[in-house]
Amino acid sequence: MSAVAPVLDRLDKNLDQSLERLFELLRLKSISTDPAFAGDCRKAAEWLVADLKTIGFDASVRDTPGHPMVVAHHDGPEGSPHVLFYGHYDVQPVDPLNLWEDDPFDPKIKEIAGGIKVITGRGSSDDKGQLMLFVEACRAWKDVHGGLPCRITLLFEGEEESGSPSLKPFLEANAEELKADFAMVCDTGMWDRETPAICVGLRGLVGEEVIVKAADRDLHSGEYGGAAANPVRILAKILAAIHDDDGSVTIPGFYDGVEETPSQVLKSWETLGETAENFLGEIGLSIPSGEKGRSVLELVWARPTAEFNGISGGYTGKGFKTVIAAEASAKVSFRLVHKQDPEKIRAAFRAFVRARIPADCSVEFHEHGAGPAIQLSYDSPFLAKAKDALSDEWPKPAVMLAMGGSIPIVGDFQTLLGMESLLVGFALPDDRIHSPNEKYDLASFHKGQRSWARILDALTKRS
């Protein structure tokens, strides 16, 4: 009998208990971007440490200038590889709260259309549900075998949803402790409910906040309208200039380092059968808004973007106020691919904005994180093994794909610790991560635990 079979049995039997543990973690309001929830972030870190200690990990809460890290170590058999597993315990804000059908911080099991059972709540999919998969796999392995199949280090971050300001310094300061043979990251998704996926490409990210300042006070639009600069108008003009009519980004130098996706890769994506109608139909849209002449999968997996994530200025309450605001601001992010340089993009954006600010107005910028794109090689030694392990668990064989989101940690592992990452996750396109009514399929939570046990087995087997 293989080493993994009894572990899989154990995971099946302990599903209810593993759900109880997940629910405890989901109830903690660890919203990292809002300082009001700093205490909840710490509680989540402390909860994880306490839980990991019950498995036998040498676990600790590690302070940073922001939210704490959780680091845990467990020995493995002599000569086994050393694996670093990464997840994040922080979550996105929950506004607009009125759109949630269930309390975002009171998780429950619910049946949705098609008889599918899901776990509701903020963080159920991104990323508390996913990080607990690996913890449960370790717990079951330890229970069954009295030890783990390899040396394992866990790193759980609390600032992934707010630009990870403490991550790089922490990796640099603790490089020796954290460096492993390779990393495993569970913050990605499946292709569909039957098809697991390994992600080999991830877009990078640059986050910027721009504040345009005009008059030294809010003005009456009757008294000053037509004469005084309006920062909303200036900001709208700047944002509108960032894309041309074909959806391309006009900032000079923006496409430096962007490569065309190899045609065989594009062809393999074509076989997935995704269409714009399908992909966008799920969210009530139908027309791709990005660069013309490219498939939706190429647009979100392999093309860079400029997106406006928030805008604010003047009176935004109920009713009307005939005001010309003193300032207006926008949160802007760029998704990067291939070799685009985040800091060059940031500088180019700022120059683009500054060139459009009238001489009697001013502009202020705030930085909100940066990370380059990741492109893994399709022929990593552990990739084939992981693919087989996943294919054993799920109805359909695993596929290799790219992802539109950014997981800066993967770049940092590469540049700071010299580790490649295996990116496997079990989120689904309808999980509504970052949106109201986030959920995680119960099947993802169950078979995800089993998948990680299989992957651990496959990558540590001496054959």
Next chain:
Amino acid sequence: MSAVAPVLDRLDKNLDQSLERLFELLRLKSISTDPAFAGDCRKAAEWLVADLKTIGFDASVRDTPGHPMVVAHHDGPEGSPHVLFYGHYDVQPVDPLNLWEDDPFDPKIKEIAGGIKVITGRGSSDDKGQLMLFVEACRAWKDVHGGLPCRITLLFEGEEESGSPSLKPFLEANAEELKADFAMVCDTGMWDRETPAICVGLRGLVGEEVIVKAADRDLHSGEYGGAAANPVRILAKILAAIHDDDGSVTIPGFYDGVEETPSQVLKSWETLGETAENFLGEIGLSIPSGEKGRSVLELVWARPTAEFNGISGGYTGKGFKTVIAAEASAKVSFRLVHKQDPEKIRAAFRAFVRARIPADCSVEFHEHGAGPAIQLSYDSPFLAKAKDALSDEWPKPAVMLAMGGSIPIVGDFQTLLGMESLLVGFALPDDRIHSPNEKYDLASFHKGQRSWARILDALTKRS
């Protein structure tokens, strides 16, 4: 001895008591645009009715679907004219509250630079302070003479700062009761501290709220960025298209009905000596943002505008959220001049926006008031008399000017009740109306009362 001399004396002696009354009114938080303050609006109306009854007015709170009106009547001598005086008791919101030096609803007398005494608080200038001038002039006249110099009707509105939705229906339903020989409106300003002004031109206003809707939920900008429509981007593109590079409005038909200001009027404005540096320097700016080649006075008094009064979409809290919003909205207003038709402008704006909405997105509009521009004749019979009365009170002769703000009531008086309006007010450019730290000069409050007594005298004297 003239009829007005003892009234002026009385006003001088009673200044402290009149201030106490104004402070009581200023303490009521009658913010009309925010439903949370509906009770405070009603209290302000009730306060006015109670005060007017002490003078002998037949006064009542008159319900509307929105905030109530105050209507009060007082007889005059046989054969005297019938005058309708209008003001509004509602005020603008006070946000951002942290920029106020003093509690906006706890008025006090304060000395500012130059030894000038001012009354602080929201509504001190716009318009509670101004409407009480006329009430105090009536009170003093009644005290001294036992009656008023003419038949007087008072109309105080509670929705002027929120688009006056109930005003037209109320005027129509009560036309017989409210129609007078002419109207007096005190909601305008002086040219400077020494020079009173009569306003003969007022810009009109169209208020619109536009909501662009894209996906049926907020999206993760990594997952969907580059493929899904971003409503902030669509909105920014639309707003940016509304002005050309010369500051003109590009909406087709927008300038229909706009006339060039007569050269002699432009010349008389030139003699006022206003410069862009002066006018904009007060608010920390220097470069006119409107149509090129026109003076700042022409821009704010005689040219139409499109202003963006508020914009909102996506994540606008602290930190960053990599979201593509489901919708984004803007509050847009147009200041109108001469014969521009508010409803045609509204329709043209909506068509302009609709033409720029992608086929898979949608747009919603909300109306926030409309009123045409007012252009009074320079040779109204009562204008010369009022000008002389003002010139008697103040150090410098009164001037005739236009104003950038909108007072829709003046148009309604003209079209619905067939009345011309005399627009006299004592606000100053540094009163910060609609902004934090609104104030009203104590001299405006004192000499303003005296000015209205003089005007009443001048316009009712039988010579």
